[in-house]
Amino acid sequence: MMPQSESHPITSATACAGPSLALTKYWGKAKHGINKPATPSLGLTLTPLQSHATVSLAADGHEVTVNGVVQPLDRFAPFLKAAAKLFDRPVYFKALCTNSFPTSAGLASSSSGFAALALAMSQLAGRDLSHTNLSVLARIGSGSAARAVWGGFVEWPAGAAHARPLYDESYWPELRVIVCLVHPGCKAVSSRNAMTQARDTSPYYDAWVKESACMHHGALTALASQDLEQLGDIARHSYLRMFGTMLAMSPPLVYWVPASVQLIHLAQGLRKQGIGVWETMDAGPQVKLLCAAQDVDAILCRLNEALPELTPLVAQVGAGPCLIPSTTV
Ligand code: 2P0
Numbered sequence: 001m002m003p004q005s006e007s008h009p010i011t012s013a014t015a016c017a018g019p020s021l022a023l024t025k026y027w028g029k030a031k032h033g034i035n036k037p038a039t040p041s042l043g044l045t046l047t048p049l050q051s052h053a054t055v056s057l058a059a060d061g062h063e064v065t066v067n068g069v070v071q072p073l074d075r076f077a078p079f080l081k082a083a084a085k086l087f088d089r090p091v092y093f094k095a096l097c098t099n100s101f102p103t104s105a106g107l108a109s110s111s112s113g114f115a116a117l118a119l120a121m122s123q124l125a126g127r128d129l130s131h132t133n134l135s136v137l138a139r140i141g142s143g144s145a146a147r148a149v150w151g152g153f154v155e156w157p158a159g160a161a162h163a164r165p166l167y168d169e170s171y172w173p174e175l176r177v178i179v180c181l182v183h184p185g186c187k188a189v190s191s192r193n194a195m196t197q198a199r200d201t202s203p204y205y206d207a208w209v210k211e212s213a214c215m216h217h218g219a220l221t222a223l224a225s226q227d228l229e230q231l232g233d234i235a236r237h238s239y240l241r242m243f244g245t246m247l248a249m250s251p252p253l254v255y256w257v258p259a260s261v262q263l264i265h266l267a268q269g270l271r272k273q274g275i276g277v278w279e280t281m282d283a284g285p286q287v288k289l290l291c292a293a294q295d296v297d298a299i300l301c302r303l304n305e306a307l308p309e310l311t312p313l314v315a316q317v318g319a320g321p322c323l324i325p326s327t328t329v
Contacts, residue, residue, distance in 0.1 A: 010123065010124055010126065011056055011057075012054055012055065012056035012124065013054070013055055013056075013120040013121070013123035013124040013323065014052065014053065014054040014055075014120055014323070014324040014325075015052070015053055015116045015117075015119035015120040015123065015321050015322065015323050015324065016050050016051065016052045016053075016116055016321060016322060016324060017045075017050070017051050017053075017111075017112040017113075017115035017116040017119070017148050017149070017320070017321035017322075018045045018046045018047050018048075018049055018050055018051075018112055018148065018151070018318045018319075018320075018321075019045070019046050019049050019051070019101075019107060019108035019109060019111045019112040019148060020043035020044070020045055020046075020108055020111040020112070020115075020144050020145070020147040020148040020154065021043060021044055021045075021046050021108060021177060021280070021282075021288060022041045022042065022043045022108075022144065022147075022238075022280075022282065023042045023043070023044065023219055023223075023231065023234070023235040023238065023280065023290075024039075024040065024041050024042045024212065024215050024216045024219045024234065024235070024238045025039065025041055025212075025238050025239060025242045025282070026039060026041040026143050026144055026156060027039055027195055027198065027208065027212075027242045027245065028195055028198065028199050028205065028208070028209055028245075029143070029195060029196070029199065030158070030159050033161065034078055034139070034140050035139050035140060035142065035143035035146075036139075036143075036159055036160070036161065037143055037156060037157075037158055037159065037160070038158060038159075038199070038209050038212075039158055039208070039209055039212035039213075039216070040155065040156065040157050040158045040212060040213060040216040041144075041147065041155070041156045041216070042153065042154070042155055042156075042166075042216060042219045042220065042223065043111075043144065043147035043148070043153070043154045043155075043156070043163075044152070044153050044154070044175075044177075044317050045147075045148060045150065045151045045152060045154065045169070045317065045318050045319070045320060046108075046177060046179075046315045046316070046317070046318055047169075047315060047316060047317070047318025047319065048100070048313075048315065048318070049099075049100060049101045049107065049112070049179070049313070049315060050099070050100045050101075050112065051097060051098070051099045051100070051109060051112035051113045051115070051116045052097065052098045052099075052100075052116060052324075053095060053096070053097045053113065053116035053117040053119075053120045054095070054096045054097075054120065055093055055094065055095045055096075055117065055120045055121050055124050056093070056094050056124070057091050057092065057093065057094070057124070058092040058093060058094040059092070060092060061092050062076070062080050062092050062093050062094075062095075063092075063093075063094050063095070064076050064080075064093075064095045064097065065095065065096050065097065066097045066098070066099070066103060066113070067097070067098055067099060067103055068098075076095075076141070078140050078141075079114065079117070079137070079140045079141035080093055082137055082140045083117070083118070083121040083122075083125075083137060086121060086122055086125035086127050086129075087125050093121065095117060095120075097113050097116070097117065099112070099113065101179075101181075101313075102181060102184050102186075103186065104186040104187055104190070105181070105183070105184065105185065105186060105187060105284050105285075105286060106187060106191075106255065106281070106282045106283050106284015106285060106286045107179070107181075107282070107284070107286055108144055108148075108282060110141070110142035110144065110145060110191075111142060111144035111145045111147065111148040112145075112148050113141075113142070113145070114138045114139075114141030114142045114145035114148070115134070115138045115145045115148035115149045115320075115321050116321055117138070117141060118134045118137040118138040118141070118145070118149065119134060119149070119321045119322075119323060120323070121137075122134065122137070123323055131149055131150055131165070131320075132162050132164075133162075134149040134321075135147075135149045135150075135162035135163050136161050136162045139161065139162065139163075143156075146160075146162055146163040147163040148320075148321070149163070149320060149321060150163070150165040150320045151168060151169040151317070151318055151319035151320035152165060152166070152167050152168040152169045152170075152171055152317060152319075152320075153165075153166045153167045153171060153172075153223060153317070154166060155220070158212070158213065166220075166223070167223070168319075169317045169318055169319050169320075171317070172223075172226055172317060173293075173316075173317075174292050174293045174294070175228070175290070175292065175293075175316060175317055176290075176291050176292065176293050176296050176314055176315070176316055177288050177289065177290055177291075177314075177315045177316065178277075178288070178289040178291065178296065178299060178300070178303070178312045178313070178314055178315070179286065179288050179312065179313040179314075179315050180259075180263055180286060180287045180288070180289065180303070180307075180310055180312050181286055181310070181311070181313070182257055182259035182260055182263065182285050182286060182287060182307075182310065183257045183259070183260075183284075183285040183286070187255060187283060187284045187285075189253055189255075190283075191282070191283035191284075194246060194249075194253055194283055195283075197249050197250070197253070198245040198246055198249045200249075201249045201250040202245040202246070202248045202249035202250075203248055204241075204244050204245050204248045205245050205249075208241055208242065208244065208245045211241060212238070212241075215234050215237055215238050215241075218230070218234045219231060219234045219235070219238070222234060228276055228278075228290070228291075228292060229276060229278075231278075231290070232276065232277075232278025232290050233278065235278055235280045235290060236278055236279065236280065238280070239279075239280045239281050239282070243255070243256075243281070255281075255283060255284050255285050256281075256285050257285040259285070259287075259307060259310070260281065260285045260286075260287055262306065262307065263279060263287040263289070263303075263306075263307070264279055264287070266302060266303070266306050267279045267289060270298075270299065270302060275291075275295050275298055275299065276291055276292060276295055277289050277290065277291040277295065277299050278290045278291070289312075293316075296314055300312060300314075
């Protein structure tokens with residue numbers, strides 16, 4: 001870490017970040033440490049979905065607003081405490097966060113939100129943190145944020161305090177992710193609670209953790225050779241096995257809505273017709289379709305026929321978080 005400059009003039013700092021979509025899933029926490037993963041995960045940073053965070057210092061007490069709504073601080077407390085240590089004196093933060101896409105709906109808004117917050121807070125403190133240290137800090141806010149401090153393809157090994165970059169955003173330019181927002185509301189059960197419940201009550205949890213290492217290894221191999229069919233197949237296994245833990249836990253949890261299932265079948269039908277498209281889902285009902293750029297039009301056409309009310313967003317692998325010029329005195 002660089003020392004904080006005494007004449008440091010910044011009064012607020014703004015950063016933006018894209019969410020990290022997992023191809024192999026972080027689902028379950030290690031026994032020790034804050035948000036350390038029980039499973040390895042492979043994420044890609046999506047663009048043009050984006051979170052913005054503007055932070056400044058507050059006189060007496062933290063305040064965090066997401067999309068204009070003041071947030072309960074318990075969710076943010078460990079992160080704010082860790083971020084405050086970047087300063088050489090006790091501080092409180094005022095943080096204004098916005099997402100260009102639905103929040104807490106299974107689109108990884110916490111990954112991009114905390115990645116943007118970590119970068120903005122380090123800037124506010126006058127610190128030039130390495131990406132690795134940003135990953136450690138962002139992880140304390142939300143596990144998946146450990147990956148979102150880099151663009152491109154990012155790996156987060158099981159038990160690790162931080163993620164690590166594998167390939168940057170230029171590695172696989174033909175790769176596309178069609179984001180299908182099938183249900184815009186916030187999820188009823190947070191992924192954090194669902195993860196804990198799966199670990200504590202699902203008879204399939206241990207098998208999930210054991211299998212994750214093998215799936216992850218396969219995903220890395222597929223990614224290294226840009227084998228979309230193999231990667232898509234593994235991504236499907238990863239999300240379906242993750243949901244297997246949820247279906248079997250007490251009480252059982254079903255994030256899917258009818259349109260989620262419809263899209264799973266639609267992707268299956270397209271594959272049978274020779275169009276390469278593989279779905280993945282996270283802690284929510286939304287479906288993300290992995291495909292090559294050349295197949296996007298055909299897939300959009302089929303989506304429009306099957307679900308005309310849907311407004312799919314075609315995303316791709318994007319760059320990491322960036323700072324937006326800050327206010328100076
Ligand atoms: C992931 N998810 O790898 C997995 C797949 C959802 C399903 O990381 O408790 O908000 O803050 O560490 O990161 C969502 O969980 O959970 C998530 P916390 P997070 O992207």
